[in-house]
Amino acid sequence: MSSKLDQLTGWLKERKITEVECLISDLTGIARGKISPTNKFLDEKGMRLPESVLLQTVTGDYVEDDIYYELLDPADIDMFCRPDPDAVFLVPWAIEPTAQVIHDTYDKMGNPIEISPRNILKRVLKMYADKGWQPIVAPEMEFYLTKRCEDPDLPFQPPIGRSGRQETGRQSFSIDAANEFDPLFEDMYDWCEAQGLDLDTLIHEEGTAQMEINFRHGEALHLADQILVFKRTMREAALKHNVAATFMAKPMTGEPGSAMHLHQSVVDLETGRNIFSNSDGTMSQLFLHHVGGLQKYIPELLPLFAPNVNSFRRFLPDTSAPVNVEWGEENRTVGLRVPDSDPQNRRVENRLPGADANPYLAIAASLLCGYIGMVEELPPSQPVKGRGYERRNLRLPLTLEAALERMETCRPLEKYLSPKFITGYIAVKRAEQENYHRVISSWEREFLMLSV
Structure with missing residues (x-):
């Protein structure tokens, strides 16, 4: 040292x-x-x-x-x-x-x-290392650009781009729509390069002025550090250009939510081989158990993927976000997507974490779920073919209250996570929830003031 x-x-x-x-x-x-x-x-x-x-x-x-x-x-x-x-x-x-x-x-x-998020991730990574494994992750960060606004009671609005106009409609993967903010992204890329951040592609996502930055795959702790730094960098670049960048999970009514999709695989430390594939290129039992662990324990650890009241607005019907832990190959309507790839790059994409999640805790939780599946040999469900949004067998808790209660009563987690961390995290989230309930919303004023 x-x-x-x-x-x-x-x-x-x-x-x-x-x-x-x-x-x-x-x-x-x-x-x-x-x-x-x-x-x-x-x-x-x-x-x-x-x-x-x-x-x-x-x-x-x-x-x-x-x-x-x-x-x-x-x-x-x-x-x-x-x-x-x-x-x-x-x-x-x-x-x-x-x-x-x-x-x-x-x-x-x-x-x-014990309650440090970075230490939690290091604790999970040590579990893998003790088995001779190393997780590889590749995060995808979605976020919105908005007009700057001093009044939190007012809804967010799309910013004005180089053309002098606000973006309207859905502009998924539009190059021209992304280039409306080219000066901002030039600064962002220059700053990220100066910091050594492993950025890959910039994508215009489905929402109005919603963007996505993909990171190259790499070691989990280093990528979590990079996400922490990237969020600061993105906000600073936006402010320089007189707009705001938000990583809220659901910042705008009627627009899609923002996720932190996590691609994850595991390699053998000695050989560098992806343990998710057999020698003949087929899915290994370890891969299937990894998926089984994600399916069983993501609902128990959901507050680490959806940490705020706003997070659960992303899981409402017709929001483009999966609300289950079904899995399938090349299927974006399920929570656990297996991209089409060669055997050495076989991985599972956890599509459930929100962009508002703490990167250390979301990555730690996702890897921990898969780890438990592998060591406890948990079987997955049958993969979903076709549309999976309406699947109800493996649905998630739909409120923060329900998710916190489920996490609190899941005793098997105490074998892997510090009880002190679990108690502290849940207490913080309940304190935030109580603070939220003290605020009277515009919906209440609009629909209840003269009607009840």
Whole structure:
């Protein structure tokens, strides 16, 4: 580790970095931390943050006191955050030469903090490594560009492009519609290249001013880091061009939701062979068990894929999102699609995570479901041929309340995930849900004010 820290020191000095953004991800996926002068960062080689940061809600609130003190020290002590030399990125939009460094979190005894999202993913990856396996993932991130708006009571509107007009209608895969925002995407690509992000293609998705960025396949932890950085980058590029970028799962009424599709496969660490295929190119039993695990446990871990009240609006009927964990080959109407590919690239695409999910937790949960399927030899259902939207045998919980209750009562998960993490995550989501229920919506004012 000391040699890697030396490499980090050399990297910062070579680029004349004057400030370092020291980051961790909270449960929501918000980057929290401190901004440090480079000299101080190099002297301290880490930072300390209150461990309570990890139990902060998206609204800035905290969980109830009884759960708070059950999970955390009553003295609100610090956790120790150490930089990961393999998770260092430039901040190209900063005025001064600045870097962002993702940190891991530990207690004073050097033990990983159990409720840290990055540590959860590392825990799942170790399960694979202990079996001699390595997961390979390729995320696809959907998002919307919108006009900037200061009033949260007003609906989002599509931004005005280079033509001076707002986009109308569905423009799936339209090159010209994507090029309406070409200056914005040129900055985004330049900044992502400067940061070493493994971007592949840009696609105009089905929704009005809805876009998708695909990442090249790679190692799971590195890709989760990249998604965290990419979201920051995309928002900054949008702001520079006086529009907004949102990764909400369902930001606009009548428009499709935004997903974080996860392609995943597993290779043997010794041979590099894809264990999802037999030597004759057919589907292996491990692949079928992996699918079986996804089918059984995604409904139990759904809050990690759909973490917000808004997430479940994406699962409403006629929203272009699958609401089941059926599987099928080359079938986008099911939750688990198996793309047509050669045997070495055989993979399953989990189409259920929302773009609003924490990338560390969504990737960890998706890989964990498949892992449990392989070690417990869980059989999948029969693959679906044809339209799968209406399939009801393997449907998901359709509200956050129901999903949290299901996750809370799934005892087998405690064998694989820390009970402290499960308790803390559910408590944070329930605190956010309570905050949501305190807000009176425009729908209530419109339809109930003079009618009831």
